[in-house]
Amino acid sequence: HSENALLPKVEATLHITGDPDSATVKQFEVHTPWLVTKLTNDFGVRKSGNLLTNAAALKVAFDLSKLPGTALTGKVDGMVWIELTDGRRAMARFEISGTNIFAGGFQAKQIEVEGDFDWPTLKLQKLNATFGDDSTLALSGASDLSARRITEARWNFSGNLFKPYLGGVDFKTMEASGQFQGKFTNLVHSGKIAVAKMQIEPGNAFDVRADWQGTNLHLGPIKVESRAGDSVLSLAGKISADALRPPAIRME
Numbered sequence: 001h002s003e004n005a006l007l008p009k010v011e012a013t014l015h016i017t018g019d020p021d022s023a024t025v026k027q028f029e030v031h032t033p034w035l036v037t038k039l040t041n042d043f044g045v046r047k048s049g050n051l052l053t054n055a056a057a058l059k060v061a062f063d064l065s066k067l068p069g070t071a072l073t074g075k076v077d078g079m080v081w082i083e084l085t086d087g088r089r090a091m092a093r094f095e096i097s098g099t100n101i102f103a104g105g106f107q108a109k110q111i112e113v114e115g116d117f118d119w120p121t122l123k124l125q126k127l128n129a130t131f132g133d134d135s136t137l138a139l140s141g142a143s144d145l146s147a148r149r150i151t152e153a154r155w156n157f158s159g160n161l162f163k164p165y166l167g168g169v170d171f172k173t174m175e176a177s178g179q180f181q182g183k184f185t186n187l188v189h190s191g192k193i194a195v196a197k198m199q200i201e202p203g204n205a206f207d208v209r210a211d212w213q214g215t216n217l218h219l220g221p222i223k224v225e226s227r228a229g230d231s232v233l234s235l236a237g238k239i240s241a242d243a244l245r246p247p248a249i250r251m252e
Contacts, residue, residue, distance in 0.1 A: 008032050008033050008034070008068065009032065009033065010030065010031070010032050011029075011030070011031040011032075012029065012030045012031075013027055013028070013029040013030075014027065014028050015027035015028075018044075020047070021046060021047050022044055022045065022046045022047060023044065023045055024042050024043065024044035024045075025039060025042065025043045025044070025056070026042055027039065028043075028058075033063070033066040034062060034063050034064070034065075034066040034067045034068070035060070035061070035062055035063075036060070036061045037058050037059065037060045037061075037080075038058065038059050039056060039057070039058055040057045040058070040059050040079075041056070041057045043055075043056035045084070054083065055081040055082060055083040055093075056081070056082045056083075057079060057080075057081050058079065058080045058081075058082065059077070059078075059079055060077060060078055060079070060080055060096070061075070061076070061077040062075070062076040062077070062098075063075060064076060064098075064101065071103070071104075072101065072102065072103050073100070073101065073102045074098055074099065074100050074101030074102060074103075074108070075098060075099055075100065075101075076096060076097070076098035076101070076111075077096070077097065077098075078094065078095050078096035078097055078113075079094070079095050079096075080092055080093070080094045081093045081094075085118070089118070089119065091116065091117065091118035091119075092116065092117045092118075093115070093116040093117075094113070094114070094115055094116070094117075095112075095113070095114050096111075096112075096113040096114075097110070097111060097112045097113070098110070098111040099111075106131065106132075106161070107131060107132035108129050108130065108131055108132075109130050109131065109132055110128075110129070110130045111127070111128070111129045111130075112126065112127070112128045112129075113126070113127050114126050119145070119146075120144050120145045120146035120147070121142060121143070121144060121145075122142065122143045122145055123141075123142045124139065124140055124141050124142070124153075125140060126138065126139075126140050127139040127140070131159065131161050133159060133160055133161060134159060135157070135158065135159020135160060135161035136156075136157070136158050136159060137155065137156070137157050138155065138156045138157075139153065139154070139155045140153070140154055140155075141153025141154060147183075148183060148184045148185075149181075149182065149183050149184065150180065150181050150182060150184070150187065151181060152179070152181050153179060153180050153181060154177075154178070154179045155177065155178055155179070156176070156177045157174070157175070157176045157177070158173075158174070158175050158176075159173075159174065160173070160174060162174070168200060168201060169198065169199070169200055170197075170198070170199045170200075170201070171195050171196065171197055171198040171199065172196045172197035173195070173196045173197075174193065174194070174195050174196075175193070175194045176191060176192065176193040176194070177191060177192060178190060178191025178192070179191070182215075185216075186215060186216065187215065187216055188213075188214075188215050189213070189214055189215070190211070190212060190213040190214070191211065191212060192209070192210065192211040192212075193208075193209070193210050193211075194207070194208070194209045195207065195208045195209075204228055205228070206226050206227060206228035207226070207227045207228070208224065208225070208226050208227075209224070209225045209227075210222065210223065210224040210225070211223050217240075217241035218238075218239070218240045218241065219238060219239040219240075219241075220237065220238030220239065220240075221236060221237070221238065222235075222236065222237055222238060222239060223235070223236050224236070
């Protein structure tokens with residue numbers, strides 16, 4: 001039990017039984033205002049490092065509205081399984097889901113996350129999100145945290161989530177996908193996007209397709225095709241952006 005003026009109240013319960021050759025955790029629980037975690041099985045380890053059980057199974061539940069220093073809301077819960085490898089390193093698998101999550105003006109009705117962590121590798125088998133307007137985002141990938149590098153990542157997006165933020169621009173559907181990899185500070189990426197029935201009032205509707213390659217905020221080559229009926233406009237170029245400068249655009 002711990003509490004002071006700066007830290008939230010924390011309640012922890014731990015019950016261990018054993019003998020000189022092994023120890024078994026019979027009960028482990030942690031309660032904070034924003035997190036509750038509970039061991040759901042007995043977890044035993046021999047003095048040699050071998051396990052008496054396959055894995056420690058932990059049930060976790062988050063109340064994001066009570067997470068200090070954030071403006072998040074929503075509920076997240078799931079399971080975490082912790083195992084010991086032959087080298088006595090701990091590795092973890094996790095399956096987490098969340099509902100009605102609000103962050104940065106966006107609402108996610110449902111989020112599902114599955115992955116595993118075996119230092120230094122973090123693998124994300126899937127991150128699927130469904131937003132308030134039924135737009136969807138799917139992400140998967142892997143990262144080497146010691147090298148601060150994303151080894152591979154892929155994403156797909158479908159929906160009208162960004163329509164309210166594009167003043168004066170309307171469209172029927174948006175589909176986009178891409179991949180990225182590289183150092184956290186030097187990401188190489190590529191992707192494509194298709195927008196159907198885009199309309200910039202008072203003009204006529206047209207379809208837009210684009211694909212790109214780039215590094216960080218420097219995009220190029222970029223290829224854009226706009227089609228309205230039998231009319232087609234094709235553009236190619238580069239966009240070079242800097243956080244401290246306006247973007248430089250070069251089209252051909």
